[in-house]
Amino acid sequence: MWKNRNVWILLCGELIAGIGLWTGIIGNLEFLQQHVPSDFLKSLILFTGLLAGVAVGPLAGRMIDSYSKKKVMIYASFGRMLSVLFMFLAIEFGSVWWMICFMIAIQLSAAFYFPALQALIPIVVEEKDLLQMNGAHMNMTTISRIIGTALAGVMLVFVSLYSLYLASFVAYGFLLLTTFLLSVEEDKQLTSAEKKDKKAVSFKEVIPVLRGLPIAMTALILTIIPMLFLGGFNLMVIAISELQQDPTIKGLIYTVEGTFFMLGAFLVKRIADKVNPTILMFVITGVVALIHLSLYFADIKLLALTSFGLFGLAIGFFFPITATIFQTKVPKEFHGRFFSFRSMLDRVMFQVVLLATGLFLDTLGFRNMVLVFGTVSLVLVTFFAIKHYKAPLREVVEQEQKVNSV
Numbered sequence: 001m002w003k004n005r006n007v008w009i010l011l012c013g014e015l016i017a018g019i020g021l022w023t024g025i026i027g028n029l030e031f032l033q034q035h036v037p038s039d040f041l042k043s044l045i046l047f048t049g050l051l052a053g054v055a056v057g058p059l060a061g062r063m064i065d066s067y068s069k070k071k072v073m074i075y076a077s078f079g080r081m082l083s084v085l086f087m088f089l090a091i092e093f094g095s096v097w098w099m100i101c102f103m104i105a106i107q108l109s110a111a112f113y114f115p116a117l118q119a120l121i122p123i124v125v126e127e128k129d130l131l132q133m134n135g136a137h138m139n140m141t142t143i144s145r146i147i148g149t150a151l152a153g154v155m156l157v158f159v160s161l162y163s164l165y166l167a168s169f170v171a172y173g174f175l176l177l178t179t180f181l182l183s184v185e186e187d188k189q190l191t192s193a194e195k196k197d198k199k200a201v202s203f204k205e206v207i208p209v210l211r212g213l214p215i216a217m218t219a220l221i222l223t224i225i226p227m228l229f230l231g232g233f234n235l236m237v238i239a240i241s242e243l244q245q246d247p248t249i250k251g252l253i254y255t256v257e258g259t260f261f262m263l264g265a266f267l268v269k270r271i272a273d274k275v276n277p278t279i280l281m282f283v284i285t286g287v288v289a290l291i292h293l294s295l296y297f298a299d300i301k302l303l304a305l306t307s308f309g310l311f312g313l314a315i316g317f318f319f320p321i322t323a324t325i326f327q328t329k330v331p332k333e334f335h336g337r338f339f340s341f342r343s344m345l346d347r348v349m350f351q352v353v354l355l356a357t358g359l360f361l362d363t364l365g366f367r368n369m370v371l372v373f374g375t376v377s378l379v380l381v382t383f384f385a386i387k388h389y390k391a392p393l394r395e396v397v398e399q400e401q402k403v404n405s406v
Contacts, residue, residue, distance in 0.1 A: 005183065006182055009179075010117075014141055015140050017174065018144025018171075019151065020148070021168065021171070022148025022254075023168055023171075024164065025234070026152035027087070027168075030156060030164075035094065036096065039238075039357075039361040039362050040355075042238075045103065046354055049104050049107035050351045051347075052103075053108060053110060053343070054111075054351075057347075060072075060340045061206070061339070063112070064112070064336025064340065065334070065335070065336035070120070070184055072116040073116045074180065076113035077172060079105065080106060080110075081173055082105065083102055083109060084169040086098050086101040088165060091161055111347075114343060115335075115342075116336065119335035119336050121134070122327045122328075122335070130324045130327055131321070134324055134327075135265040135266065135268050138319060142258040142259075142261045143258075143262065150251060150255065153248075155167070206334055209331065209338070213330065215325060216330060222282070222318075222381070223322065224380060225285035225289060226285065227346060228353055228373050228380075229288055229291070230353075231352070232354060232356070236295070243298060243366060244298075257312035259309070259312065260316065262316065263312075264312065265319075267317070268316065277321050280321065285318070286381050287314050288318075293371065294306075294374075295307055295374075357369065360372065
């Protein structure tokens with residue numbers, strides 16, 4: 001796999017673009033803290049961009065399955081660059097409305113880019129290398145997050161907020177360039193009639209496909225648990241920073257969580273070869289629920305950092321496993337629509353959790369909020385674990401054996 005030129009292009013592009021993304025995210029948090037006093041209003045602003053991404057999801061899925069995935073990624077990368085221009089206007093005029101335009105534009109680009117990337121990976125690498133590639137890609141994403149957040153923290157001290165978004169603009173330009181360098185043969189073997197059929201794809205066709213794939217459905221359901229944590233991640237980081245009256249804790253949390261995420265993504269291949277992936281997913285989601293409850297003691301710096309470190313380790317296992325299941329079990333001709341569908345579900349869940357986090361922080365307070373979310377997570381993982389293991393064992397074992405052979 002490591003001799004594959006496309007693998008290195010994807011990973012290097014993700015590294016540079018990820019640094020730009022995370023410097024921009026830190027810039028977003030700083031801009032919101034300066035101009036928006038309410039946590040709920042902060043969540044509403046973030047909500048608008050995510051809603052736009054959901055609305056365009058069906059179109060993105062159909063286009064990814066109908067046209068070149070590389071071209072979709074190129075246009076989406078160009079859209080990312082254009083979106084940063086709105087943030088320049090927001091800073092210039094101190095306008096939250098321009099920031100909302102930025103959030104909408106960048107989420108629209110992401111709605112096309114990330115499903116296309118997930119659909120392209122099984123074309124770039126062989127099936128036996130998918131788990132390793134997914135882990136490597138997520139590690140590269142995490143490295144870029146660590147560098148990006150650390151760089152943004154330093155830049156905020158010495159340079160203006162404008163410079164953070166300028167760095168993001170340059171990074172997205174690099175991503176656009178590296179995407180052009182990809183050498184991928186897509187659909188060249190198809191006849192003109194088959195290509196015409198592909199352009200007539202329906203987004204709704206992904207639903208019956210999922211119904212026939214129990215393990216994919218299980219993975220989708222279990223994704224709810226870490227999403228309850230991730231949806232309010234940025235707002236929780238801000239709240240913990242205010243709880244401890246320490247602005248530097250934001251960078252430390254991102255760094256610790258990202259470092260342990262990398263460790264989990266590095267070890268996932270070895271662990272998944274020895275432990276049943278479905279059992280591992282249930283264990284991981286149970287651990288995530290307990291971690292959420294542990295944030296009740298987030299006023300203690302060491303315990304807060306430990307909780308986020310363990311969370312990073314858990315999702316470092318979880319996401320490469322589920323990504324590999326989706327890429328291998330869902331037929332390739334449905335990858336664009338499936339990954340767009342999954343992205344839509346994630347965004348809807350993210351929106352609900354984001355709004356609930358902002359509302360609960362304003363009404364219940366941080367400690368009561370994490371107790372509520374942690375309890376809901378425990379109930380969900382227990383309910384679906386019981387439901388899953390009451391299903392006919394023969395079909396479940398057959399599906400799990402196929403995943404173990406990946």
